[in-house]
Amino acid sequence: MVDREDADMQRIVWKDSENNMCIYRLLTVTYGLNCSPYLTIKVLHTLAEDEGGDCPRAAATLKECFYVDDCLSGTDTVGEAVQLQQQVQELLLRGGFTLRKWNSNSSDFLQGISGKNCGHDDLCDLSLDRNTKALGIYWSCNEDVIGYTAKENPVSSKITKRQQLSDIARVYDPTCLLAPVIITGKRVCQDLWRRGCAWDDPLPEPLQSEWQRFRRELPLINKIKIPRWTFSTADSSEQLHIFCDASTAAYAAVSYLRVVQPSGDIKVSILMAKTKVAPLKMRTIPQLELNGALLAATLSARILDDIQRKVTQTFYWCDSKTVLSWIRSDPGQHKQYIANRLIRIQQLTGAKAWSYVPTSSNPADVASRGIYPAELEKLSIWWMEPSWLQQDKCFWPAGISVEQTISTDEHDVQASSLLAVSQQTHDSWILHNYSSLHRLLNVTAWCQRFVKSVMKREHETTLYCTASERKIAMQFWGKQCNSKSKLLKLNPMLDEDGILRLNGRLKNAVLPACERFPIILPKEVTLVN
Incomplete structure (x- = not known):
């Protein structure tokens, strides 16, 4: 409820059927305004701070696991999950909120909460469709996998730039797990802007043929199923591995979580990726590779800030020896474009955490070049990661000395300080x-x-x-x-x-x-x- 003193800020002028003017005041938080998402999250955080003193775990869930009105959380055991559900529900009831439509990959959990203080019939219906949509992606509870849905909307005429942008916008991929496919659409979009195409102009060849093929294959991403669980437990050891790469079209970074279980088994799962098209201003390949390294550093910082498990080590992998030599050098030795990015990378990461990986073993390579949707489902290097990550460290790529690798590009020459003294000279x-x-x-x-x-x-x-x-x-x-x-x-x-x-x-x-x-x-x- 909105405080009575603030209700005048939500006045509504209304005319009834007899054309009489009435003035109403909304006493609840209004939906549909620009500030509504912020108000929703602010209310939950305030409730956690004011009422969550006796249930800290539920208060932490309200602060960290809610996205507007969706709560995404989990525990290691069914008993802990039932207890957390009860605490979260009781905490929200203190603010007048009721959680509904519970779903889980565990039928035991759903059975456990169905007979305990279920105040509403629709709180938990086990006959509901077990495909739950959360944050725009689909979670199959029975298989515990994440999937996507895409449909091909037929068009009667040639594809225009407006239609091409619409096709890309319809694929919602917040964690960029479809990055190798999405970057292809971004690259085509950039080419259209570079050519100066208007919104309703047909795509020129060969972009018209490329995009027709892309649209035909786009529904194939419905077959992709990504395991939700990363095999992480309270007793396991976790490592974060970030790969980066760049091409003339784009640069990319992709992250994997390597979990070493108490039994010694090693499991590796893809977590998140990020891609960006190359800038319109021409840049050298080493400079684009450096942008990819910066993207990897910012991606790891975001993951480490959000992940609930304690990551023991973070490794960064790059297939550019030039970039590795820059990262291990003093930023002051380089020109401003290089130095600014090196400073940021060195602030977020340690130079010793960076290692060389061959291009053939770098999964970020496909995300920087782009592929068609039909190729993604069986792209093992993207989904199954480099096979050597599932082995002991002695089987990883051997360290390569890159200390002497200095770029000779005219844009990246080493900066020096010189003192020039003018002297009066005579004619030649x-x-x-x-x-x-x-x-x-x-x-x-x-x-x-x-x-x-x-x-x-x-x-x-x-x-x-x-x-x-x-x-x-x-x-x-x-x-x-x-x-x-x-x-x-x-x-x-x-x-x-x-x-x-x-x-x-x-x-x-x-x-x-x-x-x-x-x-x-x-x-x-x-x-x-």
């Missing part, structure tokens, strides 16, 4: 060796032809200097003189060759351009003399 020595402008231009032209020949650029092959070469040589010396001109501050005109020319009243005269805009040369220059 070549000007003092030739008193004739004709000889100076010839020598300069031959030198420029030699440089072009060494650099394998196009150049003249005659036995003499051509007029065009002498003109280029003159332009070169004109630029050298102009760089020292005191007239620069007066903003004279620069021609198309970069030579400083006088831009005065002669520009309106009927004269050749070279006479209307004469070259400006300083008087104390050897070339002028």
